[in-house]
Structure formats: structure tokens, C-alpha cells
Amino acid sequence: MKNIFKILTLFTLLLCVQTTNAQVGKSKKGTYALTNATIETVTKGTIQNGTLIIKDGKILGLGTDAIVPEDAMTINCAGMTIYPGLIDGGTKLGLSEVGSISLTQDYNEIGDITPHMQALTAVNPNSVSIPITRTNGVTTVLTMPSGGIFPGTAALINLNGYTPEQMFAGFKGMIVSYPTSGKSSRWDRRSDEDRKKEEEKKLAKLNDVWEQARLYAKIDSAAQTNPAMRPEYNPEMAAMLPVIQGTMPVLLEVNKAKDIESAIKWVEENNINAIFTGVAEGWRVADKLAKAKIPVVTGPVLRTPTRNSDKYDRPYANAGLMLKAGVKVALRTNEIENVRNLPFNAGFAAAYGMGKEEALKAVTIVPAEIFGVAKDLGSLEKGKSATLFVTNGDPFETKTQVKYLFIDGYHVAMDSRQIQLKEEFLNRSPGVKE
Numbered sequence: 001m002k003n004i005f006k007i008l009t010l011f012t013l014l015l016c017v018q019t020t021n022a023q024v025g026k027s028k029k030g031t032y033a034l035t036n037a038t039i040e041t042v043t044k045g046t047i048q049n050g051t052l053i054i055k056d057g058k059i060l061g062l063g064t065d066a067i068v069p070e071d072a073m074t075i076n077c078a079g080m081t082i083y084p085g086l087i088d089g090g091t092k093l094g095l096s097e098v099g100s101i102s103l104t105q106d107y108n109e110i111g112d113i114t115p116h117m118q119a120l121t122a123v124n125p126n127s128v129s130i131p132i133t134r135t136n137g138v139t140t141v142l143t144m145p146s147g148g149i150f151p152g153t154a155a156l157i158n159l160n161g162y163t164p165e166q167m168f169a170g171f172k173g174m175i176v177s178y179p180t181s182g183k184s185s186r187w188d189r190r191s192d193e194d195r196k197k198e199e200e201k202k203l204a205k206l207n208d209v210w211e212q213a214r215l216y217a218k219i220d221s222a223a224q225t226n227p228a229m230r231p232e233y234n235p236e237m238a239a240m241l242p243v244i245q246g247t248m249p250v251l252l253e254v255n256k257a258k259d260i261e262s263a264i265k266w267v268e269e270n271n272i273n274a275i276f277t278g279v280a281e282g283w284r285v286a287d288k289l290a291k292a293k294i295p296v297v298t299g300p301v302l303r304t305p306t307r308n309s310d311k312y313d314r315p316y317a318n319a320g321l322m323l324k325a326g327v328k329v330a331l332r333t334n335e336i337e338n339v340r341n342l343p344f345n346a347g348f349a350a351a352y353g354m355g356k357e358e359a360l361k362a363v364t365i366v367p368a369e370i371f372g373v374a375k376d377l378g379s380l381e382k383g384k385s386a387t388l389f390v391t392n393g394d395p396f397e398t399k400t401q402v403k404y405l406f407i408d409g410y411h412v413a414m415d416s417r418q419i420q421l422k423e424e425f426l427n428r429s430p431g432v433k434e
Contacts, residue, residue: 025413037077057409085139089297090332094123108147116239117152131416160407171371257284286325299332301345320353330367347396
């Protein structure tokens, strides 16, 4: 009876989620002319009193002399600014709905070695967290599985579409959780010796799986000329083939300074195409990261220091200190429901040493470059995807409102479940009884 009650509760919650989200306004594709705007291209400076033309999902033209097509719907953006859509370099958006109900959480599979688990197949395009995320100008996110040493394969998605395939933004990367030498949490009561043993055990397992994958790749390569040598299908090893062959990067989650140094050595010894994620103590070893030329996706910025002895602002300054040392740095929230706070994470990074211009790059063109999608995303240029938003102020300030948003040329309604609830209770009918 208890299980039946749980299932009925889950069904009711999901029905409410689907029903509420279905009421959010539909996206519309067409030809648009955004006129009289300040245009922050990110890569080619700022255009004052400019026009940006959207047609067939692309930026047809932009500038002070852009010609408006006859069939274009004109949107007067006087006093407003156009920015490229913000990119969050690490989230669980679309992989979890109700935190207290495990059946709605698809980011953590059973087992330590599950590289074949694809985040893209688990994404829920109807997640109630997606519309509220868009209202702050976040148009694209990397959604990531977690748990275990090889938790699965992350995917970059645009926050518009009816299916995961429609949302896919062209990048996948395999997650590897590098063994840590530190405490797993503040409640970790293991001795230093026990933590060291656990670290060595996990590192040995990581290396063992990596060697198995290398052997599998060699046999698979040999089978191209001699089919009789084809290995028995192994989903875990087959999923790792692109990584071993260098066509898919490893997203290596690592945070402690000591672990970062160890991870750099591991990556170099195994000739791995790696992107470091997390990197909470990157500022301590920034020179080593710069020398290794490993790109970093760090965050959240809005967090407490990793050590009680550190200054309160170390997490805020981390990204800027790494950038100053020569590290290529993008930002992430590592959130589920609060991915909308990405611009405020960037704002803190900007205020604590990164600077506004570089912080904007860290949530636009830099993640686009790191993920290999800069030909379409990350800046406002002719021929790129029309994925952008229009604001009445600085997107890093909480008072700023996003007035218009486009993803792949679709004009996306600035609506969400939260906005609808606000309007419902501000305009109650029949209202309060007298």
C-alpha cells in the first residue's frame, strides 16, 4: 500500500509539472529585426544604435547599416542591449525534477563504471526548471551525470525543443571523477590513513578501466581489417572508444589542489584530451594548470571556501586568479533548479578580479570554444545561430530583466511556472473574502 501511495503521488506531481509547463507560451520561428539596440558581440566589440536581423534560425546581419527584410517583424530595442545567450558549463538541468523522489532523478546510475549512460537520453524537455532558467538569459547548458568514477556522458543542450535530439547543441564529453585525497564532506570522519587507502584503491580502479579501454580500442582497430578479431560487445568499453581515440574529451572532475596536480600528471601520462571541471582550488596551482594548457570549467562561484583557513572570497576570486595565470576559464553553476543564477555567479567573478568583459566571455564564447561549438554559439556574428537575449540593463545585476530571448531563431516566450504563479496570486479571483 505504501508503494502504491508513492507511485500515485509521483504520478500526480508529474501530471502537475507537465500540465503547468504546457501552459508556458510556445516558441515562434520567423524573420525578426531587433532595431535601435546596443549590441554586445563579445568577440567584435560593441555596436551602438545597431540592428540585428534574424532569419532561418541564423543571424542574417548586424550593425548600424543592416538592411531590414520586408517580411521581418520589427522589435524596437531602444534603450536595451543584445547579448549572446549565456552558456552554463556544468549543470544537472533536465535530469532531475522532484529532489525527494528518486524516480525523477536521472543523473546518478547504479555502479562506479557507467560511461555508456547518456545524459542526452535522460533529459526531460518539459522540465519546469527550463523556462525559469531562460528568464535570466541562460540559453545553453552542459547537463552532466554524476556518481561513481565513470558516471556517464554529458551533453550540451539548448533550452528549447520538444525532444532531447532537438535540444542537442553539438557537444558530448565523458565524465571522470578523479579520486580525491581530501574529505568527501564535512561529515567525513575517516582517518587520514583510511582516506589515503581509499584514494589509492580508486586510482588503481581508474587506471585498470583505462587500460581495459585501451586494449578494447586496439582490438577494435585490428578488427577493421580482420573482422574475425572483433571483440565481444561491451557497452562500457564501446562508450569509451571515442575518448581513447581522441575524438571525445574527458571532463575530469577534480577540486583539491593536490588532486589537480595528480590529475595533470595522469592526463599527460595517458595523452588524454581533457577539460578540468570543478577546480575549486585551481587558484592554488594556477601556474601548473596554465603550463599544462588544460581548459577549466569552474564553479559554482557562489560557495564557501574549501578550507576553513581560507579567506571568504577565495571562491569568488578563483576564476580570476586562474585567468590571470593564463588558464582558459569558463564558469558553471553545478545546479539543478538554480541554473538561472549563472549571471550572478559571473557577476561575483567579475567583481573579485575577473573583470566584467572576461566574466561575460566566461559564460559565452569561452565555453563555446572549450566545447567546440564556437562556430554557432558564444558571440553575435553574421552566420551564427540566432541564440541571444535582450535586456534592459547589465545581465549580471539582479534588477535587470530579460525582455526578449531567441534560441536557434525561435522567439521564446519569457514565461515560466513561477511567473504564472506570481501573476495568479497578485491577481486573485475571487480574491480574499471580506
